[in-house]
Amino acid sequence: MRFVIQRVTRSSVSVDGTTIGKIGKGFLVLIGISQEDTQETADRLVKKMTGLRIFEDENGKTNLSLADVGGALLLISQFTLYANCKKGNRPSFTEAGSPEKANALYEYIIQACREKVPVVETGSFGAEMEVSLVNDGPFTILLDSEKM
Incomplete structure (x- = not known):
């Protein structure tokens, strides 16, 4: 499982011109x-993500968590994070979970996050989406379950 976490000042996702998460x-x-991936994998990554202290405190140090700053989550499923580009120029996605498995785990992650974070918005699984963000910092972290 891979989470690409971007600290944002604002972000939104739209489908067919309609904002569905903000x-x-x-x-x-x-x-x-x-x-x-399994639910246990999801639990580990959700715990790590929600506990990350990557917001600045009063001294400018990255020392505050999502809960400390009253932050929200926008969760977007993205199978292309498992693109394999080793052979040729056309990525292979065979390492990505099947749509059924991925959707079930995505929904599980959403519920797990809602138990920890008051505001959790989402994209639409499998839809063509437009994602907008203002990356704060910029600050981007990759959590990869295979490296944890």
Whole structure:
């Protein structure tokens, strides 16, 4: 499982020109799910993500968590995080989880996050989406379950 976490001052997601999710200060999280991932994998990454202390305190040090700043989450499923570009120029996505498995885990992640964070917005699984963000910092972190 891979989470690309971007600290944002605001972010939104639209489908067919209609905004379906929008947050202010918080994290935009792109979520990639592989064939090997489980609910236990999701639990580990959600715990790590929601505990990250990457917001600045009064001294300018990255010392505050999402909860400390009253931040929100915008969660977007993105199978392309498992693109394999080793051979040729056309990426292979065989390492990405099947749509059924990925959607079930994505929904599980959403629910797990809603238990920890008051404001959780989402994209639309499998839809063509337009994602907008103002990256704060910029500050971007990759959590990869295979490296944790």
